[in-house]
Amino acid sequence: MALAELNAAVLLLGLTAYAVLGGADFGAGFWDLTAGGARRGARLRGMVKNAMGPVWEANHVWLIFVLVVFWTAFPRAFGPVMQTLYVPLYLAGVGIIFRGAAFALRGEAATIVEARLLGGAFALASVAVPFFLGAVVGAVASGQVPAEGAGDAWESWTGPFPLYIGVLTVGAGAYIAAVFLAGDSVRVGQEDLARAFRWRALAAALVTGVLAIAGLFVARSQARGLYDGLTSGGGVVAVVVSALAGVVALALVWREHYEPARYASAVAVAATVAGWGLAQRPDFLPGALSLDEAAAGRPTQIAILVSMGIALLILAPSLWLLFRLTLAGRLDTDFHPIAAADRRDEP
Amino acid sequence: MQALSLAVHIPLVCFGVAFPAMVLYMEGLYVRTGDPLYKVIAKRWSKVMLILFAVGAVTGTILSFELGLLWPEFMERFGEVFGMAFALEGVAFFLEAIFIAIYVYGWDRISPRAHLLTGIPVVIAGFTGSLMVIGVNGWMNDPGGFELDSDGNVTGVNPFAAFVNSNVWHEWVHMYLAGFLVAGFIVAGVYAFSWLRGHRDRFRQVAMVVPLTFACLAAPIQVVVGDWAGRTVAEEQPTKLAAFEGLEQTTRGADLRLGGIMIGDEIYGSVSIPDGLSLLAHHDPNAEVEGLNAVPADERPPVPVVRNAFQVMIGIGTGLALLAVVYLVTAVRRGRPPRSKWFYIAVVAAGPAALVALIAGWIVTEVGRQPWIVYRVMRVSEAVTGAEGIPVGYATLALVYAALAVIVLYLLRRLAHRPIELEAESAARGVDDGSG
Numbered sequence: 147m148a149l150a151e152l153n154a155a156v157l158l159l160g161l162t163a164y165a166v167l168g169g170a171d172f173g174a175g176f177w178d179l180t181a182g183g184a185r186r187g188a189r190l191r192g193m194v195k196n197a198m199g200p201v202w203e204a205n206h207v208w209l210i211f212v213l214v215v216f217w218t219a220f221p222r223a224f225g226p227v228m229q230t231l232y233v234p235l236y237l238a239g240v241g242i243i244f245r246g247a248a249f250a251l252r253g254e255a256a257t258i259v260e261a262r263l264l265g266g267a268f269a270l271a272s273v274a275v276p277f278f279l280g281a282v283v284g285a286v287a288s289g290q291v292p293a294e295g296a297g298d299a300w301e302s303w304t305g306p307f308p309l310y311i312g313v314l315t316v317g318a319g320a321y322i323a324a325v326f327l328a329g330d331s332v333r334v335g336q337e338d339l340a341r342a343f344r345w346r347a348l349a350a351a352l353v354t355g356v357l358a359i360a361g362l363f364v365a366r367s368q369a370r371g372l373y374d375g376l377t378s379g380g381g382v383v384a385v386v387v388s389a390l391a392g393v394v395a396l397a398l399v400w401r402e403h404y405e406p407a408r409y410a411s412a413v414a415v416a417a418t419v420a421g422w423g424l425a426q427r428p429d430f431l432p433g434a435l436s437l438d439e440a441a442a443g444r445p446t447q448i449a450i451l452v453s454m455g456i457a458l459l460i461l462a463p464s465l466w467l468l469f470r471l472t473l474a475g476r477l478d479t480d481f482h483p484i485a486a487a488d489r490r491d492e493p
Numbered sequence: 494m495q496a497l498s499l500a501v502h503i504p505l506v507c508f509g510v511a512f513p514a515m516v517l518y519m520e521g522l523y524v525r526t527g528d529p530l531y532k533v534i535a536k537r538w539s540k541v542m543l544i545l546f547a548v549g550a551v552t553g554t555i556l557s558f559e560l561g562l563l564w565p566e567f568m569e570r571f572g573e574v575f576g577m578a579f580a581l582e583g584v585a586f587f588l589e590a591i592f593i594a595i596y597v598y599g600w601d602r603i604s605p606r607a608h609l610l611t612g613i614p615v616v617i618a619g620f621t622g623s624l625m626v627i628g629v630n631g632w633m634n635d636p637g638g639f640e641l642d643s644d645g646n647v648t649g650v651n652p653f654a655a656f657v658n659s660n661v662w663h664e665w666v667h668m669y670l671a672g673f674l675v676a677g678f679i680v681a682g683v684y685a686f687s688w689l690r691g692h693r694d695r696f697r698q699v700a701m702v703v704p705l706t707f708a709c710l711a712a713p714i715q716v717v718v719g720d721w722a723g724r725t726v727a728e729e730q731p732t733k734l735a736a737f738e739g740l741e742q743t744t745r746g747a748d749l750r751l752g753g754i755m756i757g758d759e760i761y762g763s764v765s766i767p768d769g770l771s772l773l774a775h776h777d778p779n780a781e782v783e784g785l786n787a788v789p790a791d792e793r794p795p796v797p798v799v800r801n802a803f804q805v806m807i808g809i810g811t812g813l814a815l816l817a818v819v820y821l822v823t824a825v826r827r828g829r830p831p832r833s834k835w836f837y838i839a840v841v842a843a844g845p846a847a848l849v850a851l852i853a854g855w856i857v858t859e860v861g862r863q864p865w866i867v868y869r870v871m872r873v874s875e876a877v878t879g880a881e882g883i884p885v886g887y888a889t890l891a892l893v894y895a896a897l898a899v900i901v902l903y904l905l906r907r908l909a910h911r912p913i914e915l916e917a918e919s920a921a922r923g924v925d926d927g928s929g
Binding site: 199200201203204206207209210211213214215217218219221222224225226227228229232235236238239240242243244245246247249250251264442443445446449450453454457460461464465467468471476477479 | 543551552554557562569574576577579580581583590592598599652889890893904
């Protein structure tokens with residue numbers, strides 16, 4: 147029935163938003179991690195903090211949104227996924243604690259040791275979380291989760307395909323982050339940082355692009371069903387859209403049009419997520435559980451759709467306000483490099 | 494493990510729910526009077542609010558992970574019944590995250606009036622969000638909105654009916670007020686402590702009086718709500734009430750045994766009030782109160798834990814209400830808080846005490862429901878995961894939380910020690926620098 151598909155669309159929409167917005171925040175952490183020594187990386191880290199500060203909590207909430215819609219709309223799939231993939235999920239959870247707390251508290255760090263410790267925790271966790279979450283998605287997509295009970299706690303997600311998706315997720319996040327940060331740097335008038343992020347965006351685009359193409363081959367040997375889905379019907383359309391948007395975004399970054407590049411990159415990620423959904427339709431857990439079998443009863447599904455519709459009416463303008471204020475620079479704090487030793491008192 | 498995470502999360506929620514109202518009130522004072530001191534305080538508090546909100550957001554995420562990781566069977570069977578409420582709480586939380594960011598980062602960047610307005614959704618979101626979560630807990634205590642077929646499968650789900658259960662209203666008001674008690678007394682306690690150490694300036698006076706007034710207005714109301722809660726439990730979950738009181742036999746005109754401690758089956762050192770329990774639970778001294786013997790032994794909660802926690806909550810609640818009455822009477826009659834040193838010591842103690850009462854109250858409602866996860870429908874043992882490695886996960890998480898708590902407290906302490914001028918140079922003129 148179409149109801150389950152609509153709910154799946156809501157779920158994928160939430161996942162897309164999290165992949166783009168949350169992914170960008172994790173990616174920013176990746177650039178923080180690779181920014182180099184305390185002095186060399188100070189300006190870059192300052193920019194990361196500046197850009198993430200006002201938005202990361204709202205971006206993080208998408209994950210909670212995905213979780214609640216998942217267990218409410220598809221309780222029959224939620225149980226097996228959680229029972230099978232509890233190891234990577236737990237690790238991602240611990241990573242989320244470190245990432246969020248370290249970022250929130252870093253602003254108050256005053257000594258070198260504190261700043262290094264918190265900064266390191268933030269950056270490392272920022273790489274670990276998308277990796278493990280990606281591995282979870284990879285495990286589900288490659289049919290490692292059985293319909294009843296639990297699959298193998300380790301083998302389910304340590305195969306080549308789940309690990310590959312984990313790496314791809316990190317790469318995609320890093321790429322989007324670099325594009326967003328380049329735009330943010332221009333906005334606050336830090337041209338040298340904009341250039342630095344432009345190069346990073348181009349490099350990440352190259353790596354992620356190669357990974358994505360290689361991924362089709364990994365999928366062919368490891369997740370045949372997914373591969374077939376991606377190379378036929380709606381799946382092909384999504385793959386083509388994703389590739390096109392990726393190329394357009396790359397060209398825009400090259401020509402330093404960072405604002406439109408934001409949207410093009412977002413489309414590329416969205417198309418990938420949509421492609422996944424289309425490729426494994428009508429299954430929720432490939433080869434094990436269909437959307438309809440996984441879905442909650444009719445009243446619950448309708449209730450979700452109605453309440454999400456109402457929520458959209460409230461949230462869309464609120465989010466619009468937040469992003470408009472952010473992109474207009476109204477919520478920017480004064481730019482400070484994060485050198486370990488300096489002590490900042492932002493307004 | 495869930496209990497551990499909840500114990501970390503609940504106090505943070507109190508701040509998430511109640512603290513924004515206090516910050517906003519403070520800013521409202523500034524907008525109305527133009528006195529920069531109010532703004533300094535509101536701004537400083539808003540930073541604390543952001544940090545606690547961020548930490549609350551991550552612990553909340555862990556909780557939703559744990560729901561699946563630890564209770565997969567529970568979620569699989571009942572997720573569709575109560576999930577709606579969580580979805581709506583997610584929306585409320587979203588709203589809170591959006592506007593808390595605009596509020597905290599928007600100081601001095603949007604007009605004072607508009608800035609004040611952006612704080613309002615934060616308060617509303619805390620209000621509705623707590624309602625949703627409590628809705629789920631209320632449902633676990635009084636499950637409805639679904640039917641079980643002969644195989645025990647869930648059918649005929651009505652998410653709305655599940656939410657509107659007999660427990661949600663009193664539990665919600667009780668929890669919401671508890672949020673104000675905990676947040677109010679803790680914040681006031683910090684400044685009362687500083688007052689005791691000799692920093693007696695206007696900044697600390699104002700920063701103590703506002704949260705204290707919030708908490709003290711909530712405390713006496715909480716006693717009334719507690720009575721309402723108790724009577725609902727007596728109606729809906731008589732076994733739980735019997736556990737509160739350690740009442741073994743079903744009794745007409747049951748005595749109330751106040752205080753004391755229960756070890757094994759015996760209650761030591763309590764004071765008996767004849768017919769008191771019947772009077773409290775049913776507002777009738779001759780009413781019959783169902784005892785633990787009404788249900789088989791394997792359907793009874795661990796009574797000593799529940800009873801002792803209940804007594805702790807009642808004891809502290811009464812104490813806080815008395816403190817509140819002393820404060821309110823003095824404030825109304827003299828137009829200032831009491832000056833006695835003992836009053837300030839009591840305020841300092843009230844913060845941790847309120848926290849203890851909060852945790853005790855939560856033990857009362859959760860352990861009191863044992864052995865059921867869904868009251869008289871599903872046992873905890875049926876819901877729990879069979880996954881290996883739980884102890885390892887538990888130990889790691891405990892370490893992570895301990896580290897988190899130390900770091901948060903350490904950094905908040907330093908935030909409090911930062912000279913006030915740095916936060917609002919223009920505003921701080923004429924204010925003691927308070928570098929203690």
